Amino acid sequence: MASRYRIALLGGSDAIRQARRETLERENNFTVVYDSDGFGLTQEAFLEITFDVAIIDQKLTSGSAYEFVSAIQAVAKVTGTELGRILISSTFSETPARLGAIEAGAVDAVFVSDGLSRFVDVIRAATDVDADFGIREIMPEVDTSLVDSDKYGFAERALDSLDEKESLVLRAFCDLKTDSQIAQLVKVPKLKVRTTLIKVQNLLMLNTRSQLLLLLRRLDAI
Numbered sequence: 001m002a003s004r005y006r007i008a009l010l011g012g013s014d015a016i017r018q019a020r021r022e023t024l025e026r027e028n029n030f031t032v033v034y035d036s037d038g039f040g041l042t043q044e045a046f047l048e049i050t051f052d053v054a055i056i057d058q059k060l061t062s063g064s065a066y067e068f069v070s071a072i073q074a075v076a077k078v079t080g081t082e083l084g085r086i087l088i089s090s091t092f093s094e095t096p097a098r099l100g101a102i103e104a105g106a107v108d109a110v111f112v113s114d115g116l117s118r119f120v121d122v123i124r125a126a127t128d129v130d131a132d133f134g135i136r137e138i139m140p141e142v143d144t145s146l147v148d149s150d151k152y153g154f155a156e157r158a159l160d161s162l163d164e165k166e167s168l169v170l171r172a173f174c175d176l177k178t179d180s181q182i183a184q185l186v187k188v189p190k191l192k193v194r195t196t197l198i199k200v201q202n203l204l205m206l207n208t209r210s211q212l213l214l215l216l217r218r219l220d221a222i
Contacts (some may be wrong), residue, residue, distance in 0.1 A: 003029070004029055004030065004031050005029055005030050005052040005053060005123075006031055006033040006050060006051045006052045007024055007030050007031065007032050007034075007051065007053050007054070007055070008032075008034035008035075008051040008053070008054040008055070009021060009032060009035045009036070009054075009055055010034070010038045010041070010054060010056045010057065010060070011036075011037060011038040011056055011058075011060045011061070011065065012037070012089060014037070016089075017035055017037075020055070020116065020119060023116045023119070023120060024120065024123070027120060029127075030123070033049070033050070033051060034051065034054075037061060038057070038060050038061055038062070039061045039062075040061075041062070043068065043071045043072045043075050044075060046068075046072060047075060047076060047079070047083070050084075051084040052084045052085065053084055053085050053086075053087065053123055053127055054084060054085070054086050055086075055087045055088075055089050055123070056068065056069060056089065056106075057088075057089045058088055058090045058091075058109075065088045065089075065101075065104070066100050066101070066103070067104075069105050070104045070105055072086070072105070073104075073105035073208075076207075077207060085106075085107045085127070085128075085129070085131055086105065086106040087101070087106055087108055087109065087110045087122065087123070087126055088100070088108075088109050088110070089109070089110050089111070089112065090110075090111055091111065091112050091113060092112075093111040093113055093114055095138055095141050097109045097111075098134055098137075098138055099138065099141075099142070099214075101134070102135050102208075102211065102214055103211070103214065105207045105208055105211065106208075107126050107132065107133070107208070108122065108135075108137075108210070109134070110122045130194065130209055131209075132208070132209040132210045132213055135210040135213045135214050135217075136176055139213070139217055142214065142217045144217060144218055144219075144220045155219055158203040159200070159203075161203065162196075162199075162200070165188055166196045166199070168185075169182055169186050169188065169192070169193055169196040169197070170197075170200060170216075172185050172186060173193075173197060173212075173216075174213075174216050179194060197209060197212065200212060
């Protein structure tokens with residue numbers, strides 16, 4: 001595990017970024033490696049920043065953070081770039097903002113209105129390379145009727161290609177078990193759990209575990 005986590009701050013007011021930077025730098029395990037209003041920044045340029053967690057303001061100077069993050073995830077997949085975790089920053093705490101962030105490829109949203117202590121807690125949780133806490137917390141609020149029949153059929157065919165162990169791993173993941181719990185339950189190494197979930201993400205053309213849980217919820221598998 002890294003002794004210090006690299007944090008990128010992108011977009012939002014100078015005052016908010018300054019307060020967040022100063023708060024993070026008082027913590028033992030965080031180093032702010034990038035701090036910018038994001039004016040003129042392209043997705044390709046952003047991918048050149050090495051970060052463990054990036055906090056991107058919902059309203060960037062060039063448009064929506066949701067579109068920016070979706071594009072970043074797409075470029076990262078095509079280029080084989082290893083991407084850190086992303087959080088989208090909004091002003092006030094609300095479920096639609098969290099859902100929009102997860103759909104775009106972020107772990108969750110983080111809110112100015114929740115204060116700096118909560119901000120640090122969310123950043124710390126997002127340092128986990130397999131973080132998916134956001135979708136787990138709002139799972140009961142996700143509508144299960146938003147997947148069209150074509151997408152449902154495609155997902156079912158992809159999931160039918162899994163072998164027995166992989167299907168059991170996915171079932172336990174749908175039951176919101178942790179990787180350690182899944183490994184113990186299915187009797188496979190923890191690495192097998194991780195590689196199976198990555199395989200399923202790729203089959204379904206998704207970028208994150210959070211997106212996988214969201215889709216499975218909408219397919220009424222959870």
